[in-house]
Amino acid sequence: MNIKIAYIGGGSKMWARVFMNDLALTNGLGGEISLYDIDNEAAERNKIIGNKINELKETKSIFNYEVYPNLEDALKGADFVIISILPATFKEMESDVHAPEKLGIYQSVGDTAGPGGVLRAMRTVPIYEYFAKKIKECCPNAWVINFTNPMSICVQTLYDVYPGIKAFGCCHEVFHAQEFLCLVLNKILNIKVTRKDIYTDASGVNHFTWITNAKYKDIDLLKLIPSFAEKYYEKGYYEGGKRYQFKYDTYAYGNKVKMDLYNKYNALAAAGDRHLVEFFDHSWYLKDKKTIKHYAFSLTTVPQREKDQKEKIEETIAMCNGEKPIILEKSTEEAVDLIKAILGFKPIISNVNMPNYGQMKGIREGAIVETNCIFTSDTVKPVIASPLPSDVLNLVERASLNIDSTYYGIKERNLQKIFNAFANQALCNGISRDKLRNLFIEMVLNTKEYLKDYYDLSKLENIK
Numbered sequence: 001m002n003i004k005i006a007y008i009g010g011g012s013k014m015w016a017r018v019f020m021n022d023l024a025l026t027n028g029l030g031g032e033i034s035l036y037d038i039d040n041e042a043a044e045r046n047k048i049i050g051n052k053i054n055e056l057k058e059t060k061s062i063f064n065y066e067v068y069p070n071l072e073d074a075l076k077g078a079d080f081v082i083i084s085i086l087p088a089t090f091k092e093m094e095s096d097v098h099a100p101e102k103l104g105i106y107q108s109v110g111d112t113a114g115p116g117g118v119l120r121a122m123r124t125v126p127i128y129e130y131f132a133k134k135i136k137e138c139c140p141n142a143w144v145i146n147f148t149n150p151m152s153i154c155v156q157t158l159y160d161v162y163p164g165i166k167a168f169g170c171c172h173e174v175f176h177a178q179e180f181l182c183l184v185l186n187k188i189l190n191i192k193v194t195r196k197d198i199y200t201d202a203s204g205v206n207h208f209t210w211i212t213n214a215k216y217k218d219i220d221l222l223k224l225i226p227s228f229a230e231k232y233y234e235k236g237y238y239e240g241g242k243r244y245q246f247k248y249d250t251y252a253y254g255n256k257v258k259m260d261l262y263n264k265y266n267a268l269a270a271a272g273d274r275h276l277v278e279f280f281d282h283s284w285y286l287k288d289k290k291t292i293k294h295y296a297f298s299l300t301t302v303p304q305r306e307k308d309q310k311e312k313i314e315e316t317i318a319m320c321n322g323e324k325p326i327i328l329e330k331s332t333e334e335a336v337d338l339i340k341a342i343l344g345f346k347p348i349i350s351n352v353n354m355p356n357y358g359q360m361k362g363i364r365e366g367a368i369v370e371t372n373c374i375f376t377s378d379t380v381k382p383v384i385a386s387p388l389p390s391d392v393l394n395l396v397e398r399a400s401l402n403i404d405s406t407y408y409g410i411k412e413r414n415l416q417k418i419f420n421a422f423a424n425q426a427l428c429n430g431i432s433r434d435k436l437r438n439l440f441i442e443m444v445l446n447t448k449e450y451l452k453d454y455y456d457l458s459k460l461e462n463i464k
Contacts, residue, residue: 001343002031006078006139008131009085010035010067011042013312015147017049019082020063021328022336024053028345029061036067036074042313043067048320058328071131075138080339083131083154084147087123088450090309094302095446096120103435105427106286108274108299111149112207113399114427117278118406119443121153122418125410126454128154132161143342143380145170145335146353151206152368152403153410155353159368160411168380169353170335171370174202174209177270180239180255181214181221184228191216200270202351203360203371203385204396205403207275209351211268212386222268229259236296246296250304254296257285267392273297279399281429341375348375349383359384362393367400398426413455415444419463437463 010016016035023029033050037043050065068074075081086093096116097107110116135144135158144167148154155169178195185191185198193216201213214221228237236254238245245252253273261269261276269276274297277285285295292299318324334350341348353370359382360369372383388396402421409417422428423436441460448457 001029003029003079003339003343004032004034004077005063005080005082005339006034006036006074006142008036008071008074008081008083009148010046010074011037011039012046012084013042013309013316015084016046017316018331018333019335020046020050020053022331022333023061023063024056024059024328025061025330026336026340027060029063029340029343031063033063033065034068034074034078035065036071040067040069042316045316045320049316049326052319052326053328056326056328071134072138075134075142078139078142080342081135081139081142081144082147082335083128083144085127087120087127087148088447090302090306092123092447092450093120093305095443097302099443099446100427100439103431103439104288105282105431106288106292106299107427108277108286108292108297110278112151112275113278113402114425115422115439115443117150118418118422118425119447121150121406122410122444122455123447123450124148124150124154125157125407128157129161132158132165135165136162140164142166143339144168145338147171147335149206150403151353152400153407155355156368156403156407159355160407166380167354168373169206169368169370170333170338171206171351171353172333173207173271173275174200174211174351174370175332175334176239176272177202177211177258177268178214180258181211181268183237183239184224185216185219185221187231188224188227189219191219201372201386202270203369203388204270205363205368205399206353206370207271208279208396208399209270209370210265210388210392210396211270212388214268222262225259225262225268229263233259246298250298250300253298256294256296260295265389265392267389274300278427279395280426282427283430286427338375342378342380344377349373350375352380354380354382357382361385361387363397363400364404367404369400415455415457415459416463 035043047065096119097110100115146169151169158167198216200211202209202211238252246254257273356367356369359371371385374381405421
């Protein structure tokens, strides 16, 4: 089946290559991948790698990779649109993540919730408004798959600007929780399975989704967590790679936050610990370096991300030059499987981010929520999720309302409303409004090069 996939952010240093590999290793597809990126050189490198992949004997599906200098031509006639961008640069992200530390606000990720999430959203929404308009103009019937954070606000922008869009957001965090449940099953009952062998009922907002029902055959997996925690909580246990990988890998964690939350709420928070902690008062898990160490996760610093990006660019250049072999390996991501299901291949159920059409009780209709959906021929239909326990729903509702407040403040370009959402972030609890006001102004000015065209920054001084 020949299709056209437009990749916005086609110069991606990581996600593009993962996607290209998965495409090459699937059966029954072919066509064109149109790459568009403001970093045209990076897109050209991915084009070279993509066309080299076509020459490998393991490749099952052949796609012609082309780089387009403008978004309109890249989108024209697309059946699918992938969006994976970094809004601004690591310089701006450094302010997002590290500027709040002067007030004792530590952020382990800083791209969804907390002060960093709000500033990132301020830069991202105007870009997504443009994307939505161009998709409506150039490929109105295309399916749009978003990978960019803040996920909920990106998807909300797409639907708000183009209500007829067919879009959803993909995130692998729930996959990690499923792998954790497989680990629990293995360690407690000595049964080895993969995450695709188990069923989970998840609902919430991105990076703050909760599992209230999880089974392998007739085994209730959630009921095994207390026994697992009794044995492994103190030292922690990472479900991917090596058990103690969190001691040297800043992206790994010991699942102690997840186990602690299960003990408190009797539901499994279904994201990596680094994301989960940013939805709570900073005194819970991010109080100080000692607390962070106790809960067995790390603060992924921006310098660390810059180092990782530099290494990925060097690796890409080496692949382009033939100095490093291209090795095809299937990832755990599901984007290609979802595309095939939409095209009429095997149906699939997976968790994605879409507007709430009633699949999640207790959250307003139209809010972007993350639940299971059924993917079939040209259809993505949400599955009604089990109701969350009331105390968990209260937590999720606050996060959802903060997403709404942030988005609508940005949509109106109203700095006062955006600041109100900024001050209401859970990580900002217990800090005076005056200090938060000064921090917000500082962070906006730190990133003004990517904000000045959309906001009247002279009104910052009027914020109360």
